[in-house]
Amino acid sequence: MKYAYYPGCSSESSASAYDVTSRTVASALGLEMEEIKDWNCCGATEYFSIDHLPAYSLIARNLALIDPQETPQVVAPCSACYVNLKKTDENMAKYGQLNADVNEALAAGNLSYVPGTVKTRHLLDVIVNDVDPDVMASKVVKPLTGLTLVPYYGCYIGRPEGSFDDVENPQTMDRLLEGLGATVPDYSLKSSCCGGHMTQIGTDVAMGILRRLIDLADRLGADAMVVPCPMCQLNLDVYQSYVNKAFGASYKMPIVYFTQMMGLAFGMDPAELRFEEGVVPVKSMLEKWRTPVSSTKKRKVRDKKALPMPQALPD
Amino acid sequence: MTLDPNSVYAKITSELPGGDKLRTCLQCGMCGGSCPSGEDMDHTPRKLFAMIAAGQDREVLRSNTFWYCVSCYLCTVRCPQEIPITDIMYHLKHQAIEKGLYTTDAVDFSQTFVGLVENYGRAFEFGLATQFYLTHHPLGGLKMGPMALAMMSRGRLNLRPTRIKAIRQLKNILNRAKEIGAGS
Numbered sequence: 144m145k146y147a148y149y150p151g152c153s154s155e156s157s158a159s160a161y162d163v164t165s166r167t168v169a170s171a172l173g174l175e176m177e178e179i180k181d182w183n184c185c186g187a188t189e190y191f192s193i194d195h196l197p198a199y200s201l202i203a204r205n206l207a208l209i210d211p212q213e214t215p216q217v218v219a220p221c222s223a224c225y226v227n228l229k230k231t232d233e234n235m236a237k238y239g240q241l242n243a244d245v246n247e248a249l250a251a252g253n254l255s256y257v258p259g260t261v262k263t264r265h266l267l268d269v270i271v272n273d274v275d276p277d278v279m280a281s282k283v284v285k286p287l288t289g290l291t292l293v294p295y296y297g298c299y300i301g302r303p304e305g306s307f308d309d310v311e312n313p314q315t316m317d318r319l320l321e322g323l324g325a326t327v328p329d330y331s332l333k334s335s336c337c338g339g340h341m342t343q344i345g346t347d348v349a350m351g352i353l354r355r356l357i358d359l360a361d362r363l364g365a366d367a368m369v370v371p372c373p374m375c376q377l378n379l380d381v382y383q384s385y386v387n388k389a390f391g392a393s394y395k396m397p398i399v400y401f402t403q404m405m406g407l408a409f410g411m412d413p414a415e416l417r418f419e420e421g422v423v424p425v426k427s428m429l430e431k432w433r434t435p436v437s438s439t440k441k442r443k444v445r446d447k448k449a450l451p452m453p454q455a456l457p458d
Numbered sequence: 459m460t461l462d463p464n465s466v467y468a469k470i471t472s473e474l475p476g477g478d479k480l481r482t483c484l485q486c487g488m489c490g491g492s493c494p495s496g497e498d499m500d501h502t503p504r505k506l507f508a509m510i511a512a513g514q515d516r517e518v519l520r521s522n523t524f525w526y527c528v529s530c531y532l533c534t535v536r537c538p539q540e541i542p543i544t545d546i547m548y549h550l551k552h553q554a555i556e557k558g559l560y561t562t563d564a565v566d567f568s569q570t571f572v573g574l575v576e577n578y579g580r581a582f583e584f585g586l587a588t589q590f591y592l593t594h595h596p597l598g599g600l601k602m603g604p605m606a607l608a609m610m611s612r613g614r615l616n617l618r619p620t621r622i623k624a625i626r627q628l629k630n631i632l633n634r635a636k637e638i639g640a641g642s
Contacts, residue, residue, distance in 0.1 A: 152581035156616040157609065181623050183579040188529040189571040192551035192564075195474065196639035197632045201575070204631055226531075238475040244638050251634035252627035298530035303544065310535040336494045336530035343590070344564045348495050348526065381605055420612045 146269065147214035147261070148176035149205060149228065151221035151373070152184050157381075158221070158373030160417030164402035165220045165266055167416075171282060171409055172274050176218055179208050185227040188339055199241065200248040202231040207254040209261050220266040220402075222299035222372035229263040230303065265300065267371045267401065268307040271315045279322065284410040286324025290432055292404065293365040294320055294327060295356065297375040298336040310334070316401055320369060323408040328363040332356055337375040342382050350389045353378060357386065357394045366428045367397040369404055376400065380422050397425040407432065466515045466553060474549045476542040483507045489533035489543050495526040503533060503543055506550075519559040524550040563594055576632060579622030584615050 154162035169176050182205050190198035206228065209217055219225040235242040235258035242258055249255055294316040301308040308315045313334055320327045335356065341349035357379060360368045370376050380398035387394055398421060406416040418425045461468045470477040483504075490502025500521040501509065509518050527547040534544045555565055570590045574582045584606075591602060609615040622628065 153583075155580070155620055156583050157614045159614065183622050183628055184575045184581045186575060187571065187581065189568040190575065191529075191545070191548040192568045193555065193572050194552060194636065194639055195545075195548065197635040200631050200635035201628070204628060234475050241475045244635070247638055248631050248635035252624070252631040254627075254631070298528075298532060301535075302531040303534045303542070334532075336528050336532070338494070339528040339530070340564075340567065341495070341526075341528055343587075344567045345495075345498070345526065348498050352494055352528075381609060385605070420614055422608045422612065 144216070144273075145175040145177060145214050146264070147209045147217040148178045149182055149185075149217050149219045149224055150178060151219060151224040153221060153373040153377075157377055160420040161220055161373055161376070161400045161402060164400060164406050164416055167411065168270070168402045168405045168409070169266070171411075172270065172278065174269065174274070177214060179205060179217070182208065185224045187223050187227075196241075196244055196248070199231050199234070199245050202227050203235065203245045203249060203256050204252065204254060206232060206261050207249055207256040211257075211260040215260070216262045216264050216269075218264050218266050218269050220371070221374075222265065222297055223374055225263060225265045226299040226302065229306070232258055232261065232263055233304070265307065265371065267300065267315055267319075270405075271319050272307060276322075282409045283323055285408055287320070287404060287408050287432060288324040289434070290325045290366045290428065291364050292320050292325040292327055293330045293360040293363055293368045294333055294401075295330065295337075295360070295368045295370050295375060295379075296334050297370065297372045298334060300334065300371065316369065316371060319401060320404065323404060325404070328365070330360065330363060332359050337372075337378045339374060339378075342378050346385075349378065349382070350386055353382060353386050354390050354392070357383065357396050358392075360396055361394055365396065366431055367399050367404075367425065369399055369401050371401055383423050395423055395427075397421055397423050397428050399425065399428075465513060466518050466550070467510050467513070469553060470510070470546055470549055474542075474545060476545060477549065479539060479541045480507065480510070480546060482539040483511075483541060484539060486538060488536050488538065492532045492536050493527075494530060494532070495528055499523040499526050503547070516559070519550070519554045519557055523547075524554070525564045563590075566590065566594055574619065576629065577621075577625075578619045579625050579628050580620045582616075582619035584617055585619055 150162050186198045186201050190201060219228055235245055246255055296313045296316060300313050301310040311334055317327050338349035338352040376398050383394055403416045413429055470480055485504055485508060487504045490496050490504045496502055501523050506518060506523050524547040529544055531544045534542055537543055567590055571586055574585050
């Protein structure tokens with residue numbers, strides 16, 4: 144099936160690594176994605192605060208630009224875009240007045256949208272649930288064996304009202320990363336918020352939230368935190384040095400997109416996967432991945448005599 | 459008792475899609491207990507909803523509660539009454555802006571963001587950061603300097619905005635939406 148693709152504004156600047164690797168990985172898996180022509184911003188979390196009707200109308204223009212006959216589903220790699228597109232479609236279906244008002248606004252631009260005709264999907268959902276597991280398995284030529292990867296979903300996977308994963312304890316990315324060969328610890332903060340725009344407007348609030356997330360990943364021995372959202376990546380990566388400064392800490396936690404890790408496992412050249420766009424260096428993680436897990440390294444067995452345990456007498 | 463149509467309570471229940479569910483609030487406190495920034499709020503969402511029901515509009519709109527909302531929807535998914543709490547927080551910001559009763563930079567951040575989107579059709583991170591910090595926090599802006607440099611050197615900060623082709627069409631849509639909103 145062919146999907147409409149909504150890259151979102153961060154694809155053009157702060158999250159270009161995500162956009163590039165999303166397209167590369169999707170095409171490697173045979174997913175056909177066609178960018179919506181002349182799409183506009185989804186308003187992030189800002190426009191709803193100012194006025195909800197223009198905010199809904201801004202988002203609805205993107206849905207109206209899609210031909211549902213051609214592409215009945217739209218894929219968004221950014222969780223904030225995903226939640227806004229989905230919420231607009233669902234609320235227009237649920238609330239008749241909102242549907243009428245948004246369509247009246249769209250008519251001023253000779254557009255219209257019938258709610259329910261274009262289904263919004265997150266890229267993570269499409270990759271895990273639409274791709275044949277055998278096809279996926281056949282692509283994994285350089286598994287991520289030996290890497291401990293913490294899946295951090297952020298708040299929008301499965302919210303606001305359920306979708307492809309659990310609202311509190313999502314599993315999709317856990318399963319994906321395990322399938323790629325990584326060790327995936329149980330990360331209890333996986334769907335806690337990254338603070339969103341708080342890094343800009345309420346830095347102190349954001350620092351505490353970010354520290355908690357990075358600290359737990361660090362204590363779980365993570366080689367990296369893996370994210371499906373540009374906002375989470377930006378906050379955890381770009382502001383990590385600020386967190387270190389604020390708390391006298393020295394975290395060096397790489398923050399990578401799940402598409403980058405898929406590319407690695409698919410045998411793509413790390414240089415093409417834009418890892419260098421991360422502010423926190425990923426070098427040690429990549430080195431660990433390149434070093435084969437040594438099966439020669441024998442587990443140290445303690446001398447039985449050294450144990451303060453009762454021992455059976457010989458027969 | 460008749461409700462003042464301009465009260466915070468009436469506006470939420472009549473203007474906001476799904477806002478009428480606020481009537482069913484049980485005061486259970488699940489929202490405040492779930493909130494990642496709850497401890498920084500003047501009042502938890504639960505308390506704020508009680509204040510709204512009690513008609514303490516001025517205190518409600520002057521509180522910092524909704525400005526600290528990070529829009530994560532955790533309260534919304536946990537609310538046993540399925541009240542769209544995050545949307546109510548958005549609407550309270552809207553009402554506070556309308557009445558000029560806010561004491562926060564957040565609104566300037568939102569307005570700068572929206573202004574750029576209305577002009578270009580796309581968000582413009584560099585423009586947002588420079589406009590917001592230069593206008594409101596020249597010193598805070600300096601602190602953000604190393605971050606901006608780190609992003610720029612990694613090609614993550616576009617210095618020029620992208621304008622969509624049909625910007626006129628978008629403006630017509632948004633202007634019409636604003637007219638409809640103002641009339642309702």
